[in-house]
Amino acid sequence: MTTITLVQGDITRRRVDAIVNAANSSLLGGSGVDGAIHRRGGPAILEDCRRLRASHYGKGLPTGKAVATTAGELDARWVIHTVGPRYSTEEDRSELLASCYRESLRIADELGARTVAFPAVSTGVYGWPMDDAARIAVRTVREARTAVEEVTFVLFDERAYEAFAAQAR
Template sequence: MTHPTKITLVRGDITEQHVDAVVNAANSSLLGGGGVDGAIHRKGGPAVLEDCRRLRAGHYGGGLPTGQAVATTAGRLDARWVVHTVGPVWSREEDRSALLASCYRESLRIADGLGARTVAFPAISTGVYGWPMDDGARIALETVRATETAVEEVRFVLFDEPAHTAFAALLD
């Protein structure tokens, strides 16, 4: 049974959210990195990295493909799970928006499989991967609205005011 998903915006730190699942803008190695990825690994602690290493030793030996998602424990985060997804690097020459949309869709699919009812997303690919914030916000919101899910609340946790403003302009 699906119902309209409530979408909320929060300006702040995704690692401080009390939700069922936190989405990590991971790199394909799953072993931590900068930005959101580094913050989630630091706050979540060694249990998150251990789960990621197990994934790498198994089905994801070559890394997690762009646009896909996989779940691990949340360790010390105030969540039950971390859903790791690999966003595309923005390109002026090639339209990769379908891959970015896939990150949101696949993360919700994984969250549904876990039974998660509240999910916190960052603005995937808009940091070091260079995706323009306005377009990243558009793709995120359109995809979440169009995806059938049992998730009751999708919370976009936006690190700074320009990100929050870009999402807020499109939410109304």
């Protein structure tokens, strides 16, 4: 059974096997968590992402999918990039958000990662309401069939921490 822990802080400072990046489909860096991971991890992550774009993901990584690269200078072995959906009031995209967590854990299993740190995927510029994102994230990780021993949700601020804590109880 996977242990779920919550911390408030900077995901780029976590010592884990794999850090999950809330990436954009280009895989070439962006704002928020994505930008922070690329900045702190250094150029090796971007080089790996460029190789992925040149080979398997010429049109970018599809929403809900995940792929791994080196972690560069981060205190992790890998970065697992996943593309969260943009929030919509017109269409239920909850399954795509859940897929980000499932696919990231699937990739972690393929890599042999036992400890994984997740951000609150899609809650930044993609606008997903924090309480709903927390519900989907915690439920999906709890229900996942994975060899990952510990998932840490690394939450940027107190509001995010409280939303995830309410779901984890």
